[in-house]
Amino acid sequence: MNLRPLIAALLVTTAHAAPTVQGAWHGAFYRLTLTGLSARDGTISWTPDGTGADVRFAATLPTLTRIVPAAQDQLQISVTGHTVQVRSTQGRPLRVNLMPVRAGVEGPARFTAIDVYPEEAWTDYEPVPVTPCRAPAPVPELPYQPPRFASGPLGFYLAQIDPRTGQPLRVITHDPDSLYPLASTFKQIVLWGTLRDVQAGRLTLNTRLTVTEANRSIEFYQPGTRTVQNLATQAIAASENTASDVLHLRYGPDRLQALVTAQGACNTRVNTTTKAWWAAQAGLLPGVYGPDLISGAAQAFALPSAQEAALRARAVTQAQTLNADRVLDNLDRYFFSPAYHPQTEVQIQNRSTPREWATLITRMYLDPSLSASNRAFLRDTLAKGCCRTKDPTVTYWGSKAGSGWRNVTISGLLSLNTGQTFVYAYFNNGSDTIESLLIEKQLPDIARYVLDNAKRLASSAP
Numbered sequence: 001m002n003l004r005p006l007i008a009a010l011l012v013t014t015a016h017a018a019p020t021v022q023g024a025w026h027g028a029f030y031r032l033t034l035t036g037l038s039a040r041d042g043t044i045s046w047t048p049d050g051t052g053a054d055v056r057f058a059a060t061l062p063t064l065t066r067i068v069p070a071a072q073d074q075l076q077i078s079v080t081g082h083t084v085q086v087r088s089t090q091g092r093p094l095r096v097n098l099m100p101v102r103a104g105v106e107g108p109a110r111f112t113a114i115d116v117y118p119e120e121a122w123t124d125y126e127p128v129p130v131t132p133c134r135a136p137a138p139v140p141e142l143p144y145q146p147p148r149f150a151s152g153p154l155g156f157y158l159a160q161i162d163p164r165t166g167q168p169l170r171v172i173t174h175d176p177d178s179l180y181p182l183a184s185t186f187k188q189i190v191l192w193g194t195l196r197d198v199q200a201g202r203l204t205l206n207t208r209l210t211v212t213e214a215n216r217s218i219e220f221y222q223p224g225t226r227t228v229q230n231l232a233t234q235a236i237a238a239s240e241n242t243a244s245d246v247l248h249l250r251y252g253p254d255r256l257q258a259l260v261t262a263q264g265a266c267n268t269r270v271n272t273t274t275k276a277w278w279a280a281q282a283g284l285l286p287g288v289y290g291p292d293l294i295s296g297a298a299q300a301f302a303l304p305s306a307q308e309a310a311l312r313a314r315a316v317t318q319a320q321t322l323n324a325d326r327v328l329d330n331l332d333r334y335f336f337s338p339a340y341h342p343q344t345e346v347q348i349q350n351r352s353t354p355r356e357w358a359t360l361i362t363r364m365y366l367d368p369s370l371s372a373s374n375r376a377f378l379r380d381t382l383a384k385g386c387c388r389t390k391d392p393t394v395t396y397w398g399s400k401a402g403s404g405w406r407n408v409t410i411s412g413l414l415s416l417n418t419g420q421t422f423v424y425a426y427f428n429n430g431s432d433t434i435e436s437l438l439i440e441k442q443l444p445d446i447a448r449y450v451l452d453n454a455k456r457l458a459s460s461a462p
Contacts, residue, residue, distance in 0.1 A: 023064075023066060034114065037057055037112045051091050062079065066078075073092050075087070075118070096114065100113075142457060153428070153430050155428075156173060159358060160457045187236060192367070230243075253312070271313070275322070276312070277350070281344060282330035301346070340405065345404070361425070383396065387399065391451060397415075398412045403443075406439070408431065424454070
């Protein structure tokens with residue numbers, strides 16, 4: 001999910017207005033509403049024991065001191081100078097989130113929110129372990145070193161591969177065989193399927209497809225008649241959901257799923273468009289998932305693959321009838337409500353395991369059915385994806401990132417000037433960082449983390 005084009009609209013503050021601070025419970029969490037401030041200007045620092053946080057702004061804030069009773073705790077809130085200080089008086093864990101709130105979601109005006117979640121109010125993502133489709137061959141493995149900037153469940157798979165065969169030579173892994181939602185990193189496979197159709201003569205890069213309000217997904221989009229080349233580039237470089245959906249629908253979600261399954265990725269699902277999964281999470285597809293999204297999503301997840309595919313196909317079809325702005329507004333309300341649960345994302349969105357996805361990415365890059373020109377277009381397009389770390393040792397970096405509510409993903413392939421090639425998949429769902437605008441700030445750190453670990457593998461080679 002790419003929200004950059006909305007940042008300006010989301011973060012506009014009232015010019016020269018004195019900041020105001022108000023607080024109230026919003027269901028399971030306590031919200032401080034700050035007007036006249038930009039969430040982008042705020043920075044959070046947590047206490048070492050996780051029982052509180054300080055949020056600092058450039059502007060001077062009105063003084064406020066408050067003790068707020070919670071079910072099993074008391075929240076101590078102090079606003080002085082430039083800082084909002086939040087503490088648990090009982091020394092219990094707290095989650096504190098800073099985010100912008102769009103006008104129309106919870107009122108007529110935009111504002112910045114600091115949401116405080118007591119321990120009992122937080123819902124954790126539980127990665128779903130699955131059996132690998134094929135038993136992985138034993139290869140040398142280096143110890144996993146967790147990233148210091150991340151929180152919540154994290155699946156990671158990094159392999160140095162033989163650049164001709166794709167076979168892993170040595171790896172670093174963490175929870176590599178559990179399911180995670182893919183978010184927008186799945187758009188690489190839409191690109192792959194599209195280029196296979198170009199190769200087969202069903203399309204050309206100059207084929208024009210029509211983009212309208214009717215087939216628009218959420219967030220920004222370019223209406224009009226657009227070439228396949230333009231749509232493919234924008235789906236990767238700008239993570240445009242509409243561009244991805246138009247290509248996905250043209251190829252066929254079931255065909256794309258068949259392509260993936262034929263590669264041995266039996267646990268991976270890529271048969272849902274972005275608009276369909278966002279509409280489902282927004283509660284706008286009760287005819288598919290029922291009136292209770294949490295139970296309906298869990299029931300869908302438990303279905304045999306053919307029945308789940310049929311249900312997902314219904315979701316794709318019904319989502320096309322919905323207005324994209326309505327989907328986005330309802331989605332915001334859902335994420336800000338107690339109805340949200342991170343488990344629904346792996347059940348409704350496209351999904352995979354780190355090992356399976358990295359293996360699939362390898363097959364995509366080495367696909368022998370693609371001509372040299374189509375393979376070059378694939379590599380060049382993925383080189384435009386977020387986020388490459390500038391480093392003189394890197395000769396190629398292809399990637400596609402994704403983000404959402406408490407969720408960030410990135411996967412791809414990179415090569416070093418030593419000739420060594422690496423494939424990677426980084427999935428973090430259920431993070432303590434909630435708002436997607438803020439979790440996206442981790443992407444440069446994630447890219448550096450991937451590169452540092454690739455260098456660890458490179459230096460361990462015999």
